[in-house]
Structures are given as C-alpha cells and as structure tokens.
Amino acid sequence: METMKSSLKLVVGIVTYHPSQQTCERIMMLAEKGIPFLVFDNTPGENFWPTAIHPNVIRRGLNLGLGVALKALDEASQQAGYSHMLYFDEDIVFDENTILWIHQWYGHHQPDSRAGLIWFNYHFKGAKAPEKSEAYPIKIAMSACSLINLEAASLIGGHTDRWFLEGIDYDFCFRLVQNGFQLLGVDHCPGIDPFANQPGIFYTDKKGRKRLVRIQPMKRLWNFWYALLDLTWRSLIQGPRNYAYLFFRNIFTYAYDQISAICWTYWIRLWKK
Structure with missing residues (x-):
C-alpha cells in the first residue's frame, strides 16, 4: 500500500x-x-x-x-x-x-x-x-x-x-x-479491545454493539454529574449551546446506566443461584 x-x-x-x-x-x-x-x-x-x-x-x-x-x-x-x-x-x-x-x-x-x-x-x-x-x-x-x-x-x-x-x-x-x-x-482500526481488562457484565445491544454493565462508586457518580453540570452551564453561557443538551442529557443517561447495572448485576447473581 x-x-x-x-x-x-x-x-x-x-x-x-x-x-x-x-x-x-x-x-x-x-x-x-x-x-x-x-x-x-x-x-x-x-x-x-x-x-x-x-x-x-x-x-x-x-x-x-x-x-x-x-x-x-x-x-x-x-x-x-x-x-x-x-x-x-x-x-x-x-x-x-x-x-x-x-x-x-x-x-x-x-x-x-x-x-x-x-x-x-x-x-x-x-x-x-x-x-x-x-x-x-x-x-x-x-x-x-x-x-x-x-x-x-x-x-x-x-x-x-x-x-x-x-x-x-x-x-x-x-x-x-x-x-x-x-x-x-474512525471505525476500523484493528487490535483495540476496550473490554478485555474491564470488570463487569457484558451484553450485546440491538445494534450488535458490546456494552459494559458495571456499578460505579457513588463518589464517582457525583463527580461525573458535577462535571456535566459545570459543562452544561459553560456551554449555555459561552457556547456552542447545542452542547448544553448533550451534557445535560448525559446526566440522565449515566443515571439510567447505573440503574441498569444494578438490575443486571443482581438479576445475574440470582439467576446463577
């Protein structure tokens, strides 16, 4: 080539x-x-x-x-x-x-x-x-x-x-x-595996993509939510304002992911019993 x-x-x-x-x-x-x-x-x-x-x-x-x-x-x-x-x-x-x-x-x-x-x-x-x-x-x-x-x-x-x-x-x-x-x-780079060394539970979503399910410590959740609120405010004041929606939405997305992680983790444990 x-x-x-x-x-x-x-x-x-x-x-x-x-x-x-x-x-x-x-x-x-x-x-x-x-x-x-x-x-x-x-x-x-x-x-x-x-x-x-x-x-x-x-x-x-x-x-x-x-x-x-x-x-x-x-x-x-x-x-x-x-x-x-x-x-x-x-x-x-x-x-x-x-x-x-x-x-x-x-x-x-x-x-x-x-x-x-x-x-x-x-x-x-x-x-x-x-x-x-x-x-x-x-x-x-x-x-x-x-x-x-x-x-x-x-x-x-x-x-x-x-x-x-x-x-x-x-x-x-x-x-x-x-x-x-x-x-x-860029989508096609070989040799990268972001999941192999990650603890947690994995599943495949409707689009065929591998997803990681892991319960995060509460302190880490609060820190991320604080960062997202800070970024939301800055994007509203400084622009570009379309990023305010992206950051604010991720607060709820991250919360949903954690609820899903709790449900998946405990359901898997019960199922294995």
Missing part, C-alpha cells in the same frame, strides 16, 4: 495506577519495538519500573489523578518534539498493528491541522485497510484510543487538572470545539 509522506510524529501516551502485568507487557512491547512512548504513573510509593525505561516514565510518587497526568503528558510530548499523542488508558488492549495502522491511515488521509482529536474507537465496524476507512465528524470522544493534536492541545491549555478523573475528556473536547477544532471518528 502506498501512502503520502506524513508529517506525523507520534508518541504513545499511557496513564497507569498499580498497572497489571498485561499493561506492563504492552508498555515493554512498545520499548522493544522502538515505538516512542511516555507513561505517567500515578502509583504511590517507590519506582518499580525497569531502569531501561525510566526516561519514558513520569512519576511523582502520588496518585494525582487523570487530569494532572494527561496535562503532564500533553506538555512532555510537545516538548519532546512530537506532533501527536496517541493516548490509551492502561486497561485498553492494543498491539503493534494498531500503531502501524494509524500511521498508515494518517499518511493516506492527511487530516487537516484543524483536526484536534481523532477517536479510533468510536464504533468498531470490522477491520478495513486504512486507505478505505473514512473519518467523519463527531461531537464528543473519550480520551482512550484518541490521537491528540498536540499543537491544538497547547493552544487550549491542555487537559484540565481541575478534576481528578470524571469529565476530563468531555471538557477537553468541548474546549477544542470552542476554539474551532474538529473532532473526528
């Missing part, structure tokens, strides 16, 4: 907290394959990472949360001269083919510099050759599996460190849109 010459200078970014053996193996795979990467480790205590990758690991010995970690990765990646960061949560499965496919996709499609974020896990619809997989506009994205334009991130001040965990990706996408950047979705 021929691709156009690409200006993409990609680094893989990962945030960890008490990483599993599988997460460590994926990170060591990046090191062995010579794929540029940076890790922000939120695990408290002593540095347990192999000496060979110490230059690639940012540690402060405390759990500072996802917001601080992503902001630090934004800044470190840009300072190191990379144009884009491909971010993965520690529990997202990916492999070398994932990185290669994204490189080839970028080289073929050459997205505009106004593409602030490209989400490669929007709705997986089966693998395709990268030149045949078209990007399309989306309104919001998760951080995980996203290719982040570091120049765009710098212009908007990077990820917020006001919040510990919930709502950080929504806030980042919202500020990109406010500043004229695009959010794009």
Whole structure:
C-alpha cells in the first residue's frame, strides 16, 4: 500500500495506577519495538519500573489523578518534539498493528491541522485497510484510543487538572470545539479491545454493539454529574449551546446506566443461584 509522506510524529501516551502485568507487557512491547512512548504513573510509593525505561516514565510518587497526568503528558510530548499523542488508558488492549495502522491511515488521509482529536474507537465496524476507512465528524470522544493534536492541545491549555478523573475528556473536547477544532471518528482500526481488562457484565445491544454493565462508586457518580453540570452551564453561557443538551442529557443517561447495572448485576447473581 502506498501512502503520502506524513508529517506525523507520534508518541504513545499511557496513564497507569498499580498497572497489571498485561499493561506492563504492552508498555515493554512498545520499548522493544522502538515505538516512542511516555507513561505517567500515578502509583504511590517507590519506582518499580525497569531502569531501561525510566526516561519514558513520569512519576511523582502520588496518585494525582487523570487530569494532572494527561496535562503532564500533553506538555512532555510537545516538548519532546512530537506532533501527536496517541493516548490509551492502561486497561485498553492494543498491539503493534494498531500503531502501524494509524500511521498508515494518517499518511493516506492527511487530516487537516484543524483536526484536534481523532477517536479510533468510536464504533468498531470490522477491520478495513486504512486507505478505505473514512473519518467523519463527531461531537464528543473519550480520551482512550484518541490521537491528540498536540499543537491544538497547547493552544487550549491542555487537559484540565481541575478534576481528578470524571469529565476530563468531555471538557477537553468541548474546549477544542470552542476554539474551532474538529473532532473526528474512525471505525476500523484493528487490535483495540476496550473490554478485555474491564470488570463487569457484558451484553450485546440491538445494534450488535458490546456494552459494559458495571456499578460505579457513588463518589464517582457525583463527580461525573458535577462535571456535566459545570459543562452544561459553560456551554449555555459561552457556547456552542447545542452542547448544553448533550451534557445535560448525559446526566440522565449515566443515571439510567447505573440503574441498569444494578438490575443486571443482581438479576445475574440470582439467576446463577
């Protein structure tokens, strides 16, 4: 397959907290394959990472949360001269083919510099050759599996460190849109599995998509609802106002998901008895 010459200078970014053996193996795979990467480790205590990758690991010995970690990765990646960061949560499965496919996709499609974020896990619809997989506009994205334009991130001040965990990706996408950047979705990237390392119950919805059912701690629910209310208010005041509906609706969607998770979890337990 021929691709156009690409200006993409990609680094893989990962945030960890008490990483599993599988997460460590994926990170060591990046090191062995010579794929540029940076890790922000939120695990408290002593540095347990192999000496060979110490230059690639940012540690402060405390759990500072996802917001601080992503902001630090934004800044470190840009300072190191990379144009884009491909971010993965520690529990997202990916492999070398994932990185290669994204490189080839970028080289073929050459997205505009106004593409602030490209989400490669929007709705997986089966693998395709990268030149045949078209990007399309989306309104919001998760951080995980996203290719982040570091120049765009710098212009908007990077990820917020006001919040510990919930709502950080929504806030980042919202500020990109406010500043004229695009959010794009791509459906056919191979090797990504967002469910393999996730605890909970899974089911397939009417559209054939795999869904995760998991009861969240109440503190996490309150934090996410607070973030969504904050984003709703800001979108009403600052615009674009159509995002107010999106954020406010998600308050009820998230509540419904939790009620469903409770029902599914206890029904499954009773059924297994």
